[in-house]
Amino acid sequence: MSNWSDILTHLGESRDNYFGAIAPPIIQSSNFAFDTVSNFRQAFKNELGSNLYTRGNNPTVDILRKKLAALEKTEDALVFSSGSAAIAAAIIGNVKTGDHIICVQKPYGWTFKLISKFLVRFGVSYTFIDGTDISNIEEAIQPNTTVLMLESPNSLTFELQDLKACAQLAKRHNIVSIIDNSYCSPLYQNPVDFGIDIVVHSGSKYLNGHSDVIFGALCGSTSMIQKIFHSEYMTLGAIISPNDASLVIRGLRTLPLRLERSQETTLKLVDYFEQHPKVDYVLYPWAKSFPQYELGQEQMRGAGGLFSVNFKADSIEQMERYSDALADIFLMAVSWGGYESLQIPTCVFYNLHPDETPPLPFTFVRYYIGLEDADFLIDRIDKALKLL
Numbered sequence: 001m002s003n004w005s006d007i008l009t010h011l012g013e014s015r016d017n018y019f020g021a022i023a024p025p026i027i028q029s030s031n032f033a034f035d036t037v038s039n040f041r042q043a044f045k046n047e048l049g050s051n052l053y054t055r056g057n058n059p060t061v062d063i064l065r066k067k068l069a070a071l072e073k074t075e076d077a078l079v080f081s082s083g084s085a086a087i088a089a090a091i092i093g094n095v096k097t098g099d100h101i102i103c104v105q106k107p108y109g110w111t112f113k114l115i116s117k118f119l120v121r122f123g124v125s126y127t128f129i130d131g132t133d134i135s136n137i138e139e140a141i142q143p144n145t146t147v148l149m150l151e152s153p154n155s156l157t158f159e160l161q162d163l164k165a166c167a168q169l170a171k172r173h174n175i176v177s178i179i180d181n182s183y184c185s186p187l188y189q190n191p192v193d194f195g196i197d198i199v200v201h202s203g204s205k206y207l208n209g210h211s212d213v214i215f216g217a218l219c220g221s222t223s224m225i226q227k228i229f230h231s232e233y234m235t236l237g238a239i240i241s242p243n244d245a246s247l248v249i250r251g252l253r254t255l256p257l258r259l260e261r262s263q264e265t266t267l268k269l270v271d272y273f274e275q276h277p278k279v280d281y282v283l284y285p286w287a288k289s290f291p292q293y294e295l296g297q298e299q300m301r302g303a304g305g306l307f308s309v310n311f312k313a314d315s316i317e318q319m320e321r322y323s324d325a326l327a328d329i330f331l332m333a334v335s336w337g338g339y340e341s342l343q344i345p346t347c348v349f350y351n352l353h354p355d356e357t358p359p360l361p362f363t364f365v366r367y368y369i370g371l372e373d374a375d376f377l378i379d380r381i382d383k384a385l386k387l388l
């Protein structure tokens, strides 16, 4: 067991500096004044370690940085205004024209776009590979490969990569390894334990946990954080506001409670679905039926509340009727990680773009389980499943 309690309740908080207040203040100031030229000069010398200007650092945000770095067991962390901004900074910070990126084949959609549409404009090439087999990554390596982008598990079909093997391979070839660890959160997986260089998060999910803040985190070594701070972070300026940082600090207080509760309920629902005659299969890394169950047990400590179900249904209309019947309990919405249960029925992607065939069958639904009672959720699903 790690020292989550200390990190989430105390680390980074110097209560002596603010009247002993238990909840840290929101320092809603864009800039900071100095009493001497010497102190002003010192802040310019070490902008990330000082409070000079809030696009660089801010005392409320600084508390959050310290907690996130400690949770991911890294030397330092940067906090961004979104997970996408954190991912973009991590990747852009480690490529230049002529370089090559290897990325898992089904990453988060905007990671895919960043690599396949945005960075190609600047002469960066890429290969997407099936990361479930390390030999695919090895074969994709080119002399100019500088980044290996992982997402283990991903957030729809949950494929894993062997993190230790990936990190070792990347190190042998001088490649920076980056992972999107949003699915597990730092509680259920610490990629640096396996040698991964940079860990990024959509903090809009579990880390904030209340569906009211968009933010991202980038965790890594001091030198990597300094490098990205002085380039992508300061130039793009995608920072979190002190007010949002304060909301996230509050959300973090209950991270273990929320995740444990969500996983406990999810296990009950997965068990229910696996036994239901209208279910074709369930995908959940913590279910014994999961194709990479053993690897998950080796490198993860839990799986949280996100899983998918493929149903036995004959038509899109039938799936729509079933999903609509649950829409007041399983809110139909993107994202996950809050207190409320959610669903994304993939039939929503059918009849969307006439010339595109969705990659998943219309019978597939991704669920996120919030903090409601398992019996309450199962009772409603049981009733709705009669529509299939």
Ligand SMILES: Cc1ncc(COP(=O)(O)O)c(C=O)c1O
Residues within 6 Å of the ligand: 082, 083, 084, 085, 108, 154, 155, 180, 182, 183, 201, 202, 203, 204, 214, 215, 216, 335
């Ligand atoms: C796996 C994953 N990574 C990254 C992101 C992007 O995060 P944000 O929405 O905070 O920019 C998301 C958002 O849904 C996600 O699901």
